[in-house]
Amino acid sequence: MAENVKFTKEVWSRMRAQILKEIKPSPETHEEVRKIADELVEKLNKISPDEIQVMLTGSFAKNTYVSGDVDFDVFVLFPEKYSLYDLQNMTFEWAKKFLENWEIAYAQHPYIRGYYKGHHVDVVPSYKIKEGEPIKIRSAVDRTQLHTKYILSVITEEQKDDVRILKKFLKRLGIYGAEIKTGGFSGYLCELLILKYGSFYDLIMAARDWKFPVAIDLAGGRSERLLRALFKDDAFIVIDPVDRKRNVASPVSVDSLSKFVAAAHVFFLNPNASMFFTELKIMKPSEIREKVAERGTSFVLFEFPKPD
Structure with missing residues (x-):
């Protein structure tokens, strides 16, 4: 798919059908x-x-x-x-x-x-x-x-399919599963995210602009500020609708959440079904240095205190 294709609902509708042919029983x-x-x-x-x-x-x-x-x-x-x-x-x-x-x-x-x-x-x-x-x-x-x-x-039948798509997206990124070694998204969390935003398309549109810590309460009634205070050690907060004292997203590490947000932004800029099926290649430090040298650019890092 050409790089200048925009992530519109029409583009996504065609791609969604293509992906479901591969992943839906x-x-x-x-x-x-x-x-x-x-x-x-x-x-x-x-x-x-x-x-x-x-x-x-x-x-x-x-x-x-x-x-x-x-x-x-x-x-x-x-x-x-x-x-x-x-x-x-x-x-x-x-x-x-x-x-x-x-x-x-x-x-x-x-x-x-x-x-x-x-x-x-x-x-x-x-x-x-x-x-x-x-x-x-x-x-x-x-x-x-x-x-x-x-x-x-x-959940609706259409949302069930979007949960499948989200799971496939996360698996390709290596961040599906709430086990400690993965620090990723559980199946139940995937279902709640689709319920919250309504569809995979709308989740991607929202996630690319998430600011950490992310706080979501499907039932409403509690502000993001309160949720961040209640779960101050968690980067991702999604309140369990059946037990409002529990954060479903607590196993998600900062690294896994960052990968998802970055992937959502990349997919928005260049929607391509290959992001669901091709193997994700992690560049070695030597490869990164080589690419930087080819471009003739340098990194500049600024460090400053977090503003109030």
């Missing part, structure tokens, strides 16, 4: 995989007591996943009367009956992962939160069930 494929996921959930429901609910969560349940990147997040929801020990032991016992090559893994608390009919599965024990009651978090993953219900209640 077909309805037939989604339905086929959905049957497998539902089958596993049904099997777990049958062998667990009636008071315990098995729920499919995550990007597959919300249909915001990128084609070829399918896994199942299955939550086993227990009433409060069960201990954390019971949650884990009972969940693991049931899951082992159906998962192949299973192993116990650890995040904020133990869960079991393995494969079911060729698909990667995480089975996570959690406490059930009743709708309409105050949120009482007893384990670190309890909010996930609420996240799934919230997103499904407000």
Whole structure:
């Protein structure tokens, strides 16, 4: 695409269709995989007591996943009367009956992962939160069930596709994933950003002008200044609509946020589908020095105190 192409809605509409052809699963494929996921959930429901609910969560349940990147997040929801020990032991016992090559893994608390009919599965024990009651978090993953219900209640089909596009954009930049080693954007954060701005196009238009720390409250009611005071150690603040004491974007590092803002600005200046698919080349210091020497320019750095 020519360098002088402007990032208009018309240009983006054509490019968006091109990108979705590559990253959106077909309805037939989604339905086929959905049957497998539902089958596993049904099997777990049958062998667990009636008071315990098995729920499919995550990007597959919300249909915001990128084609070829399918896994199942299955939550086993227990009433409060069960201990954390019971949650884990009972969940693991049931899951082992159906998962192949299973192993116990650890995040904020133990869960079991393995494969079911060729698909990667995480089975996570959690406490059930009743709708309409105050949120009482007893384990670190309890909010996930609420996240799934919230997103499904407000997101449109078009926005689901824009979430896929955002995820692909971030993956290409190497900043998708909330793990410590990545310090990037979680899937839930991607969904909230699309809900906040309405579309990938409008997110790019906004993000290129973000000033740090970025503060977003989808529900409103709290100023950016207040949010920055409440979460003063975070570069990126996005309040969780289902738990307003929590910052969904806290795992995002300054480096990852800076990469996203810079990429949004580059994409605005030169919209090109290659930014979603070509490998990102990181220049070595020697290559940077060579380019600077070719241009015959020098860097001048000014340092001054931050103004009030």
